[in-house]
Amino acid sequence: MNYKYSPLSASSRGTFSIRLLHLMPTCDSPADGFLSCHLVETKIVDRSLDTSVHNKREQAHVKYQALSYTWGLPEFTHSLNVIHNSDDNDTLTSPNSSSSEIRITENLYAALHCLRKQTETLVLWVDAVCIDQNNIVERNSQVANFPKTYAGATSVLVWLGPDDVLNHGRLCLNFFADLAALILKDPKNESGNDQWSWRKRFRINQAVSAFLGDDESQPRAITSLLQRSWFKRRWIIQEVVLANDVWVHYGATSIHWNAFELALVEWFENDKGGFSDDHRTILRTMSRIRNADAMLKRQTPLDTLVEFDSFECSNPRDRLYALYGVMQHWFPNSAGMQVLVENINYGLPISDIFTDFAILMMKLRDDFPLDSNYNSTTHVLQLAAAMRPALQREVASQDTGVPSWVPDWTGTMRHKPLHHSPESSDASRGIPKQHFQIMNLKNNRRALVAVGLVYDVIKAVIPLDILPLTGAVHKAKHALNNFLCSIATSFDQIGFFSSGCTDIYGPTGQHIISAIAVSLVANWEHTPANSYFAQDARFPTQFLEQLRSSRHHLPEILHKWPAYVELVAITMRGRSLMLTESGYIGICDTNVRAGDVVCILSDTRIPFILRPKSLDSKVTEKNCSSLIDERIPTEDSFELLGDAYVHALMNGEAAQILGKRLKTSLRKLYIL
Template sequence: MNYAPYQYAPLSAGHQAGEDDDFYSIRLLHLLPSPSPASPLQCLLIETRMNPDGDESLATKKPRQVEYHALSYTWGDPIFTETLPVIDHVACGPITAIHITQNLHAALLSLRKPDTTLVLWVDAVCINQADVLERNSQVSNMPTTYSRASSVIVWLGADSPHQDGRLCLEFFDRLARLITSSLSEPSASEKNSWRIRLKINRLVSTFLDSAPEALVSFLERPWFRRRWIIQEVVLAKDVVMHCGSSSIPWKIFELVMVELFSNDKGGFTSEHRTTMRTMARMRHDQEGARRQFPLETLVEFSSFLCADPRDRLYALYGVMQQWFPGSGGTNSTGTIDYAISVEETYTKFATLMLRSNCSGRAELKYSPLTHTLQLAASFRSTDALTQGMPSWVVDWMTSPGDRPRTSSSRGSRQEVDILSEKDGVRLLLVAGILDDVVTARIDLDISPFILGLIPGSKRELNDFLSRAIESMEEIDFPGIDRNDIYRTREHIVRAIVTTLVSNWEQVPANSYFAQTNEDFTDSLTELFLDQLHLSNYHLPESLHRWPAYVELIAITMRGRSLFLTDRGFMGIAPSDVRAGDVVCLLRDSNIPFILRPIGVDVQSKDGTFSIANTFPFHDATYVDNLLDLDGDPTAYTRFQLMGDAYVHGFGDGPWPSDSPWCEEEGQPPLLILPIA
């Protein structure tokens, strides 16, 4: 039957929850019952007022609790081949219809009750997607909408012809019962733990042998990569998972994911293990009142997808506000606005994160400035949509090219300044010291290391060491003496191999080294270096006995190269670093950054460095300097952020490692560094 399109009426209270009036309105989908699964869908769309103390009917103005369930599902491609008839419950007028996707249509058919009305909140239907103002308001309120639902219903999709969904959910239920029974009697489980473990292992192995593709097919369902599900699951009171006609509580699913991730029986890819780990942690960590900064949350879920690039941020605002220590609501993340561009969305968020330096939480020893700049370089993209963004803004459309280092710098003592866009330039102003200048870059082909090919790794590492030593000889590198000892008083080969795995502690969760404690991994590293010394620093020959070093190389050097500096240091930095880039220390950060002067060269004389058209940083003249920069930002030297760096032996230079900002005679000047 052909129906006229449904016409949305404006919501009477469409502002953001938490404002002065303290309420907002949503539409709820009342899915009418039918005893026949084949009968067409029919529903009512009823506006309902929400407020912090309870729900209230617009018709009666009397407080009452509205029981509803929120649906979590995958939109998929915007192909609206199905119709959802809507009955006008107020005017008793003709039935109209909303066009919906096939997946949503299948979900509503499967969830519909035979004899009772099911009240749902479904974003695609309950929000007028064509009204930008309403969309902004309703998406801003989605955390509250999901948290107040009686439950969140996860719709994974219709089952496959092979009934993979049903087989998996039945297996999950059996496995969870076995695990739970072992935990219900501590004394018995302690005595017979090995017997219970054998039963669990056998059950898992039997299932994987009997239905090898079922679990893989299940974990590859699109829902597990959808970005919005994180908020929907984390904030829910209760979660129930549905696949076709089968369902299980989230607690069972979570328990099984913990088991499968912890005791991998093989057959899973890295993506599968990431899915299992994420699903196991999402709600479990919430019970422990997770304390996590917004940038950490975004990195953790960077692999999850969404259609609108702005939703890379918006979909996680609710979770960030929930987990951010001392969060005071939307001000901790930003406001949702689909009327602005992707570039403006990301820039506004970066500005907010940078200015949270003055949050007053110095005891957390966290520097948003350092972390934001690390991520801006790690997520760098050449995508045409966002290539015009400033280099200090994180392009959340991409995935990180390499793992950023731990942002453990002390909190900034001064709020950063960001000059608004003028002449096509938007500048981040930070104070910093020009510590050193890059003089050479030596690239390492890590492809054999990624593949774990020991012979190929030996060959490439031998060639790399040869190129590194040749580069040092060509530039008369001052960092080693006649006895091949680096400035840290260790053999040059040992210094290089330590530099190549400098941030081994930042390995991915799926890595072997992530399963070891810090002391054990320290001992592994020292053991390898001892073996290197005994082999007279023939590093390639050590790889056959130490394949773990190959893994560390693959992890650490992805997207990075070795570089040498004018003052005789070596380090690793993003692979696009080049001679003439400067190694900077930003104020209150212990992590060096690589900056590239735009259009000018570094002047070096007697171990000191200078760049034309820069401002020394002095509190007395800072405001005047800002006015000059704001008046003509293109007249002064600007910099492009290249990324953070590890400099081997950093701290043995002109400043003590714990106090790089002491004002002693002969120190390089503190400059205002405009980063474009």
């Protein structure tokens, strides 16, 4: 008989209810593989609201551990026996006691089977069992309480899964324990008090080298560890960040999180070549999430979502929900974060969840410790294009339910958003500041209403293949010459230059090669801190002079070229070079095509490319009006395609050029 959940008691001021799984010890099970438990509703004191001594003592009596694991495939092949009507939660009264079962997955069965104790009850909170998964109202409430549930546990038990036949788990964790002990060894008996003395450093390196040795099973053990699905699960971030204490279990072997993290980071520093890009992402994340409070964290919730983008979840809603607790933890004084957590609702359509989140993020202007260059509306619009799923980008008219101005967190980052210009020199400088508005459309859709300029029209888009530029210098220069020739051909085909000015960039009077070179790196704003061009403000100018010189074969350019190509590769991933009808050049999303428009929206820092809905051959006037709203003129409805760098249009030049015509040139734009 399947277990029937009783409703949980309603939360009250300072407390909330959860179910705790009291897992019977092995000595009480009639068979080794038989799992039995009680499910006990328990009142938990919310210590974030009530710090009285009385409630602290009450909380101390509720001791439980929380399980962090992966559900695995949705195949419920095992059962958990739930005992009813027993006053003694620690023993089974008889084999005939009233009971029912909850079906559980293979991985959860393995975890409970391995973690249960021999002679005492193990009290756990396990989401799959302690929440009635078929009750959406309860699920919403319990997920909203996840941060408090994990923070209230005495410890979190990380379950990586059963060990494999080669005992890689035991091999790794035992070595990690030894390595962590060596790192933490008291250095007093060494010369001086430097913990990282050269003798200690050599011993650590020697230990790692000895573990690698000539036996290929050791590196395979590390690979096997990092391939565990737990490391890619999105919910683990919240579970580990909020935990008071963490223990890692890999089969029958366990290790404290601090030792696990310390050894894993040391291993990474010693053997970077043995780690894939995915492994590096995992290690970087694992080494910082437990120490987030100790760091000067200056990123927004949007940055947090992007940072953990590679972590997976089965329900698309959890792309956001799984990180709400972390964001609230990192920004405890944000009223907006509290609103998010309180409005978790698995019954809402994904498009509504993503849209509501985008609207709130655009409104949160003063909640985060950021410099004056940050603009929340700009950031949301940038990510809306950068995160759009590939299929939606290729078929612009496809109706996914998520508006083009809303980040679709089921997608992947296609290009890096451009840096925001300072407040004193942003693209919209001179345009009266007007905050966005939201218009409710038919079929529960919503449009972003913004005031701005439709400043220019895309005349041509030139793709850039960056790969040939990254080879040997002489080959890369050959590839660059070919690329510049293709641009020159495009210039001639569309009549880009006015007569007699074939080497001058009209908007600035620069040499055209300088304008192109600056555009391909977005005016050097993506320069890494250790880049050649970041070392001296004169270096970019010198490079441009040499690049456009008739003596461009001079050796001086050779040592600058790799650094420049690095910047091009960073900036141009997912982007193309564009030419406009008014004679501007810039870079834009690869999805942009001729006829799209360059817009400068009020209260944003950089230009954006929009596509007039009338240009979309897949949307006829009839079905366009049925999808949109008769209140929106067709000529004023657009789709967002992404941010853009437009050379000589990034510092308020548009308003300055228009002058007295600015007021009449402003339009109300409806972005769908």
